[in-house]
Amino acid sequence: MRDQPVLSLRVAAAEAIAPTLRRVSLRAADGARLPPAAAGAHITLSLPASGHARPLKNAYTLVSADLEHGYTLIVRRTDPTRGGSQHIHEALAVGDVLEASVPHNLFALHSQAKKVLMIGGGIGITPLLAFIAALRARGTRFELHQICNSADLRVFAALIGAQPGEAVHLHAGRSTFDAAVVLGAQPLGTHVYSCGPAALMDAIAAQAAALGWPASHVHREDFGAAGGEPFTLTIGTSGARITVAADQTMLEALEAAGIDAGSLCRGGACGVCALPVRAGELEHRDHYLSADERQSGAVVMPCVSRARGDSLVLDI
Amino acid sequence: MSGQDIKSRPVYTPLARDPAGRAHLLIIDDAAPPAEAFAPGTSAADFPETWSVAAHSQALPAPLAGNGAQAFRSASHLIAMLRHRLARETMGLRLYAIGAEHFCWDVAACASAAGMGRDEFFLYAAGKPARRVVCVHCRTLNEGVSTNLITCTGCHARLFVRDHFSRLGNAFMGVQIDAEVPGETIEIEELSA
Amino acid sequence: MTIAFKPDETFRGDFRYANSPAAILRFPFPFDQDSYMYGINMEPHTRSTMGGAFAAAFDVDEHYVAECAERAAVLAADPGRCQVLPHMVEAEWDTLELIMESLSADYPEHFTLEREGDDWIWTNRPLSLHQRFRFGDPSSLPQSPFEYIARQAQGDFTLQDQRDGTLYMDGGIATTQADWSLSFDLGMTFHEWHGPVPLAHQKGVFDRALSYLMRVRYGHPARRLNWTMTVHPRLDTSPENYPVWGAGPHHFDGGQHRRDAAFAGRIADILPAAALERAAVLHPRLSCQHR
Incomplete structure (x- = not known):
C-alpha cells in the first residue's frame, strides 16, 4: 500500500x-x-x-x-x-x-496474548467479529461474551457462526452476564477486549482491576459519547462564534463551520485532533490525554470532549 | 567507564507488594532474602507465598499448593517448577524475584512465556555483581563476570562489558576493547551492582 | 527511470566502488550545518517530483545489484543477521507486499508484480529473479517472506510490534548497520534498543521519536535521513565483525581514534568541508517508516 x-x-x-x-x-x-x-x-x-x-x-x-x-x-x-x-x-x-x-x-490484538477474552455490548460486536476471524486463523484460544437485545440474538449468533468447542456465549441483556465470574476465572496471559456502551466497558475495567488484572491486559474500544448540553465555541484568533448542538461533537461543529482540525479516530483515542484551549471549563471524555494534561485545561480532544459550562474559547 | 548510563540496563527498586495484585508469589534463589531487597516497611512476611532454594537434593516442595513456604532443591529446580505453576495460574498473580541478576531474569522469562506483562513481575538483583556476558563476536556466554574487562573464554578477545542488557537473551554485551589498536586497554574496574 | 547498475562493485577486500556524477547529484546531502547533534529529523515522506533519492517509497540506486550481492554474502557467513520472532509472521507478509507494490510501481522497467488473488508472480530484472508463489504460504518462497524481499532492497530493516505503549523490535535484517547487533537487540523495546546511543536520551530525543513513530499512519509514510561515514566503502560495520573491520581506517576525527565514536554509531559530529573531498564514500542510510 x-x-x-x-x-x-x-x-x-x-x-x-x-x-x-x-x-x-x-x-x-x-x-x-x-x-x-x-x-x-x-x-x-x-x-x-x-x-x-x-x-x-x-x-x-x-x-x-x-x-x-x-x-x-x-x-x-x-x-x-x-x-x-x-x-x-x-x-x-x-x-x-x-x-x-x-x-x-487503534484496537489491535496484543501479540503476546495466550488467550483473548472478548466482551461485546450491542453493535460493539463489530471489531469482535474481526477478532474472531483473526484468532481462528492464528489458532489462539478465545472466549466471547456478547450482550444484546433478545431481538438481536439470532442475527448475532449467525454473524459469529460459533464452531464446535468454541467458548461463545450470547446474553440477552446484562442480567445473565456476571463480569466477576468471567474475569475471575481466566488463565494467566489472558487479554480482555471490551467494546460497547461506556457503562459496560467501565464496569469491565473496574471489575478487572478489582481482580488484580494489570492495565496492560485490559483493552477497550471507544466510540465516544457524542452528545451533551449545547454550548458556544469561540475561536480565539478571529473571535468567530460557533454553536455546538446537543447531538453534535465539537469537531463536527468546527468542520461544519469550515474549520478543518484534522482528525483520525474521532473517538478520543489517537490524539490527532487535539486543540489548545484559552478559556473555559472542560469535560474530558477522551482516553488519550495524560492526567497532567487534563488537569492543565490547556488542551482538548474535540472529537469527544465538551465544555462543562456554556462557552469555551479555543486558542486557534 | 563506570556509569555508562545505558537505558537497557535494568534498574532495580526494593520490593513491596503491588496493591493491585490479587495473589503474590515471592521467589528467592537462596534460603533467605537480604533485608535491602525490600522497601521500607516491607519484609518477606508480607508475601503470602514464598519459594526459596534449600540447596539440598532431598527437598520435596509442593509447587501447586498455594500459600505458604516451599523450598526447592536448586534454582534450576525452582525455575522448572515455576513453569508448571504459571501454566495453571489465573489472572491477578504478581511475581517477585530476589537473587542473582541472571536468576531474576530467568524468572522474568518464565513470566513472559506465560503471557505476563512487565507490570506483573518485579525483580531485585541482590548480592555481588555476577553478570552473564555474551561475546558479540563469537556468542560465547561468559558467566559470573564481576569486572568491566574480561577475556572471552571462547575466542580469547579482550572484551569490554557494556551496560547494554538483553532481557530476551538474559545477558550483557561484551565487545572487543582493542579491535582498533591491538593491545589498547583501559583500567580494570569492579562492576557496580 | 532506467538505472545503470554497477554489479561489479565490492564493499570489502579490494573495495571496488565509486559514485557516478549522477549519483552524487541525487545524493540527499544532509550537511547544511558545520556541526551536528542528535535530533528528531523525521518528516513525512513527501515524494520529490524532480527525481533524486526522495522520489520513490524505497530508493533504488546504481549500487543496488552490488549491495544485494553484499547482503547475500553477509547472510551466507552469518544467517543470524536476519531474524524475526514467530508472532511477526503477518508483518513479514506486509513487508513483502509493501516493498513489491512499491518497487513495481516506482520502477516498472526493473520490477513487475502480477497478482491473481493470492497467486503472485514477482519479477526482479536487475537480480534476474522470477518467482511464482502463493501469498501467505511461506513454503512457496525460497526464504521467509521478510528475508526474501529484504534481500532485494537496499538498507537495513526492522519490524516493530506496537504494544504496551512502546515499540518492540521483534524482527529485522542488519547487514549494513552502524554498530548495532540484531541478534543481541532482538525483542528489545525502543528505548532499550537505543540504550547505547550517547547523549540523545538526556535530550528527550527517543521519547519524542517513539511518540512520532507510534503515530505514523498507514498510507502516510515518514522518513529520516540517517547517515554514517566510513573511509572505505564498507557496509558491514557490525559489532559482530568489529575485530575484522575495526583495525582499518574508518572514520574522520582529525586522526584521533575514539573508541566511543565507534560505539556511538558513528553519527559524526565533526565534518569539515575538506573531509568531503577525502571521503571515499558517503553512504546514506535512508530509513522509511511505513505502516
Whole structure:
C-alpha cells in the first residue's frame, strides 16, 4: 500500500440484516486492490447528511477486509438518528461512491496474548467479529461474551457462526452476564477486549482491576459519547462564534463551520485532533490525554470532549 | 567507564507488594532474602507465598499448593517448577524475584512465556555483581563476570562489558576493547551492582 | 527511470566502488550545518517530483545489484543477521507486499508484480529473479517472506510490534548497520534498543521519536535521513565483525581514534568541508517508516 491518504470506495453490496442493522461492503471505486487492514481497524467515511452543507465524517470498524468482499461494515441505525447512520440506512445504494480514510488500527490484538477474552455490548460486536476471524486463523484460544437485545440474538449468533468447542456465549441483556465470574476465572496471559456502551466497558475495567488484572491486559474500544448540553465555541484568533448542538461533537461543529482540525479516530483515542484551549471549563471524555494534561485545561480532544459550562474559547 | 548510563540496563527498586495484585508469589534463589531487597516497611512476611532454594537434593516442595513456604532443591529446580505453576495460574498473580541478576531474569522469562506483562513481575538483583556476558563476536556466554574487562573464554578477545542488557537473551554485551589498536586497554574496574 | 547498475562493485577486500556524477547529484546531502547533534529529523515522506533519492517509497540506486550481492554474502557467513520472532509472521507478509507494490510501481522497467488473488508472480530484472508463489504460504518462497524481499532492497530493516505503549523490535535484517547487533537487540523495546546511543536520551530525543513513530499512519509514510561515514566503502560495520573491520581506517576525527565514536554509531559530529573531498564514500542510510 503506497502513500494514499484518501480512498474512493464504491458500495458493492448493502443489505438489512436486522430492522436496525445494515451490512455494507465497499470496494475500491477504480477496481484496484484495497489496502489490507488488521482486525480491529476502522475507516472514516465522509457521508452526505441532510441539513448539513458539508459531509459528516463517521468512523466505522471493519468487520472484515478481504480480497473477495472488500471492506465490510455493519451499521446500526441510532435513535435519534445522527446524520451518518441515517444516510447509510435510508439513502446509501449499491454503486454509490464514498470518500474514506485508509484503515487505521487503534484496537489491535496484543501479540503476546495466550488467550483473548472478548466482551461485546450491542453493535460493539463489530471489531469482535474481526477478532474472531483473526484468532481462528492464528489458532489462539478465545472466549466471547456478547450482550444484546433478545431481538438481536439470532442475527448475532449467525454473524459469529460459533464452531464446535468454541467458548461463545450470547446474553440477552446484562442480567445473565456476571463480569466477576468471567474475569475471575481466566488463565494467566489472558487479554480482555471490551467494546460497547461506556457503562459496560467501565464496569469491565473496574471489575478487572478489582481482580488484580494489570492495565496492560485490559483493552477497550471507544466510540465516544457524542452528545451533551449545547454550548458556544469561540475561536480565539478571529473571535468567530460557533454553536455546538446537543447531538453534535465539537469537531463536527468546527468542520461544519469550515474549520478543518484534522482528525483520525474521532473517538478520543489517537490524539490527532487535539486543540489548545484559552478559556473555559472542560469535560474530558477522551482516553488519550495524560492526567497532567487534563488537569492543565490547556488542551482538548474535540472529537469527544465538551465544555462543562456554556462557552469555551479555543486558542486557534 | 563506570556509569555508562545505558537505558537497557535494568534498574532495580526494593520490593513491596503491588496493591493491585490479587495473589503474590515471592521467589528467592537462596534460603533467605537480604533485608535491602525490600522497601521500607516491607519484609518477606508480607508475601503470602514464598519459594526459596534449600540447596539440598532431598527437598520435596509442593509447587501447586498455594500459600505458604516451599523450598526447592536448586534454582534450576525452582525455575522448572515455576513453569508448571504459571501454566495453571489465573489472572491477578504478581511475581517477585530476589537473587542473582541472571536468576531474576530467568524468572522474568518464565513470566513472559506465560503471557505476563512487565507490570506483573518485579525483580531485585541482590548480592555481588555476577553478570552473564555474551561475546558479540563469537556468542560465547561468559558467566559470573564481576569486572568491566574480561577475556572471552571462547575466542580469547579482550572484551569490554557494556551496560547494554538483553532481557530476551538474559545477558550483557561484551565487545572487543582493542579491535582498533591491538593491545589498547583501559583500567580494570569492579562492576557496580 | 532506467538505472545503470554497477554489479561489479565490492564493499570489502579490494573495495571496488565509486559514485557516478549522477549519483552524487541525487545524493540527499544532509550537511547544511558545520556541526551536528542528535535530533528528531523525521518528516513525512513527501515524494520529490524532480527525481533524486526522495522520489520513490524505497530508493533504488546504481549500487543496488552490488549491495544485494553484499547482503547475500553477509547472510551466507552469518544467517543470524536476519531474524524475526514467530508472532511477526503477518508483518513479514506486509513487508513483502509493501516493498513489491512499491518497487513495481516506482520502477516498472526493473520490477513487475502480477497478482491473481493470492497467486503472485514477482519479477526482479536487475537480480534476474522470477518467482511464482502463493501469498501467505511461506513454503512457496525460497526464504521467509521478510528475508526474501529484504534481500532485494537496499538498507537495513526492522519490524516493530506496537504494544504496551512502546515499540518492540521483534524482527529485522542488519547487514549494513552502524554498530548495532540484531541478534543481541532482538525483542528489545525502543528505548532499550537505543540504550547505547550517547547523549540523545538526556535530550528527550527517543521519547519524542517513539511518540512520532507510534503515530505514523498507514498510507502516510515518514522518513529520516540517517547517515554514517566510513573511509572505505564498507557496509558491514557490525559489532559482530568489529575485530575484522575495526583495525582499518574508518572514520574522520582529525586522526584521533575514539573508541566511543565507534560505539556511538558513528553519527559524526565533526565534518569539515575538506573531509568531503577525502571521503571515499558517503553512504546514506535512508530509513522509511511505513505502516
